[in-house]
Amino acid sequence: HTGGLFLPVDGPGSPPPRRERSAGRHADGGACAPGKRTAYVDLLARGAPALLRHCLVALSALGDVLRCQQVCMSWHHMALRDKWLKHCVLSGNISAKERRRLWWRCANVPTVARRRRALLEGECDVGKAPRPGAGLGFSEMFGLLSSRELTAGKLSEIERDVDRTFPTHPKFFGDAGSSSRDDLLRVLRATAAAAPDVGYCQGMNFVAATLLIHLGSASDAFWVLLAMIECCHFRHVFAPGVPLLPLRVFQFSGVVRQRLPKLWRHLKDESFSLDIFAQQCVLTLFAYSIEPELLAHVYDVFFFLGWKAVFRVGIGLLASLEHRLLEMAVEDISRFMHQSRRHLVSGASLQSVLQGLLRFKVSEASLEALQKSFQLERWEALLRRASSTGASQPDWEPLPMGLERLACGGFVLNASAFKTRNDPPWRRPAAPESGEDLDAAADAEVAGSSGGFRGSGSTAQRGAVVVPAEDLRQPKAALDAFDAETQRDVALLRERVMEAEKELASILRSSEALRISAREVEAEREEWQTYKRAAMDSLQAAVQTSPSSLPKGVEGAAPDGRRGTQVVPDFCVAQCLEKVQGVESVMYERGRQWR
Numbered sequence: 001h002t003g004g005l006f007l008p009v010d011g012p013g014s015p016p017p018r019r020e021r022s023a024g025r026h027a028d029g030g031a032c033a034p035g036k037r038t039a040y041v042d043l044l045a046r047g048a049p050a051l052l053r054h055c056l057v058a059l060s061a062l063g064d065v066l067r068c069q070q071v072c073m074s075w076h077h078m079a080l081r082d083k084w085l086k087h088c089v090l091s092g093n094i095s096a097k098e099r100r101r102l103w104w105r106c107a108n109v110p111t112v113a114r115r116r117r118a119l120l121e122g123e124c125d126v127g128k129a130p131r132p133g134a135g136l137g138f139s140e141m142f143g144l145l146s147s148r149e150l151t152a153g154k155l156s157e158i159e160r161d162v163d164r165t166f167p168t169h170p171k172f173f174g175d176a177g178s179s180s181r182d183d184l185l186r187v188l189r190a191t192a193a194a195a196p197d198v199g200y201c202q203g204m205n206f207v208a209a210t211l212l213i214h215l216g217s218a219s220d221a222f223w224v225l226l227a228m229i230e231c232c233h234f235r236h237v238f239a240p241g242v243p244l245l246p247l248r249v250f251q252f253s254g255v256v257r258q259r260l261p262k263l264w265r266h267l268k269d270e271s272f273s274l275d276i277f278a279q280q281c282v283l284t285l286f287a288y289s290i291e292p293e294l295l296a297h298v299y300d301v302f303f304f305l306g307w308k309a310v311f312r313v314g315i316g317l318l319a320s321l322e323h324r325l326l327e328m329a330v331e332d333i334s335r336f337m338h339q340s341r342r343h344l345v346s347g348a349s350l351q352s353v354l355q356g357l358l359r360f361k362v363s364e365a366s367l368e369a370l371q372k373s374f375q376l377e378r379w380e381a382l383l384r385r386a387s388s389t390g391a392s393q394p395d396w397e398p399l400p401m402g403l404e405r406l407a408c409g410g411f412v413l414n415a416s417a418f419k420t421r422n423d424p425p426w427r428r429p430a431a432p433e434s435g436e437d438l439d440a441a442a443d444a445e446v447a448g449s450s451g452g453f454r455g456s457g458s459t460a461q462r463g464a465v466v467v468p469a470e471d472l473r474q475p476k477a478a479l480d481a482f483d484a485e486t487q488r489d490v491a492l493l494r495e496r497v498m499e500a501e502k503e504l505a506s507i508l509r510s511s512e513a514l515r516i517s518a519r520e521v522e523a524e525r526e527e528w529q530t531y532k533r534a535a536m537d538s539l540q541a542a543v544q545t546s547p548s549s550l551p552k553g554v555e556g557a558a559p560d561g562r563r564g565t566q567v568v569p570d571f572c573v574a575q576c577l578e579k580v581q582g583v584e585s586v587m588y589e590r591g592r593q594w595r
Helices: 034-047 049-059 062-069 073-082 084-090 096-106 109-122 138-146 152-162 175-194 204-215 218-231 245-259 261-269 275-284 292-305 308-325 330-338 340-344 350-357 364-384 440-449 469-545 571-594
Strands: 403-405 411-414 464-467
Touching: 049 062, 049 073, 049 084, 062 073, 062 084, 062 096, 073 084, 084 292, 096 109, 096 204, 096 218, 096 292, 109 138, 109 218, 138 175, 138 218, 152 175, 152 204, 175 204, 175 218, 204 218, 204 275, 204 292, 245 261, 245 275, 245 308, 245 364, 261 308, 275 308, 292 308, 292 350, 308 330, 308 350, 308 364, 364 403, 364 469, 464 469, 469 571
Parallel strands: none
Antiparallel strands: 403 411, 411 464
């Protein structure tokens, strides 16, 4: 999956990796035999693939890993099979000079820039010729967009939040940070101008500031932020009304419930909602909870893995604080979570902290299941607002986000609030070179999935689906009938369960005497067994001490006191044998009664 992500290290025209090269050189510059280098490579490839993945990949920078992929075909296939790039990124080995390349490619910035250049080329001012956008570079396009006029309200909101963004960070602190604050203002202005349907949303300033800190250039920060909006499904997170935010918060809470059930129950018992924490994590991409130095590695993982990284880091962050949160009440939890940035790093290296944040895995299937559960809850909320006849109920209880009531009695569904994708842009098929954003296809897919409604519900305008009130009549009536039938089945099942419990109680009462009798019989049988063992022991002792058991030639005592070799009968043995036979006879008769 990563074969087409990066160009070869020697440039676009370099040849593909070969199994053998004709010559190599020693570290000291001396020439080596043509086959010696290949022998070393084959030895490592055959004997230690785990060594390459866990040591070389986990401890090397991205450029070194990419070069190792080009050593030979064996290593190239091994890199794809063992996911060397993924292990390198998740190990926190991306250097600062490699970070721009990684974010640029993973966020699909070149495609976004080409589409933006096409849009600028097609624009024209009143009475002027079209602007030659084809000749504009990244910086020139950023300059054009950042100089566009915004509404006074939007501009004042951006300026107000710029002063609140990382006020203690050296890059934005005091007079020395005035130029960085100006760059941040330009980035946010250009973003609002490039995506007018999104505009500006609180939280975007923290994401832009993080990009600006680690990319250094305002132009680069703008293009990556714009790519996040258009390709990484942040458009509907930052759009007015934040339509996609409830779905992401629902998924975050569901993943915490699955992975950290003890902490989730404790927070629920303390009436502390995870929604606020989840909203901060999603809107700011952890800029509110993690220091900017560690945040660079978190963004590396996000651009490489997509939205699964957000949930993995969020769970890891909560897990690192779990032992303290379990001992706190709701007031202390709220204050502690607000200061989570201070409690995360405690003398450990950034790489080790990153490994702790990524220790939980989140599957695509679990996120899809949570998305379906979220959709089901929204549909149930919609149907609860409709009566059995399909008319809207005369209550003014607000609908959940993503649903709006029309004056004519129908409803409007924002399809963007119900479904999204979680994979990173670089893993998707190449998008067409058009002026549409990459999320438009997802909107059309969601709108098309609502095709069960007729009328205007089958045509969506920017992700909006109109559902007439009469179209809710049939599903609402079917659900009401199903609920009524289910209630009848439940009532009938309860009656059967009660009857079965009564019958079981009667059986237990009637069998109590039988169980007592069985215990008495078992005790009596054990007593007779003990008596039989005692009789057998007495018989064995009598036989061993009987005069008739003496060897030949040993004289025994006669009954009249005379000495001789004649053996007389042993009445003690006979008496013991008679007792054993009596016990066996009694046990046989009693055994028939016991059975």
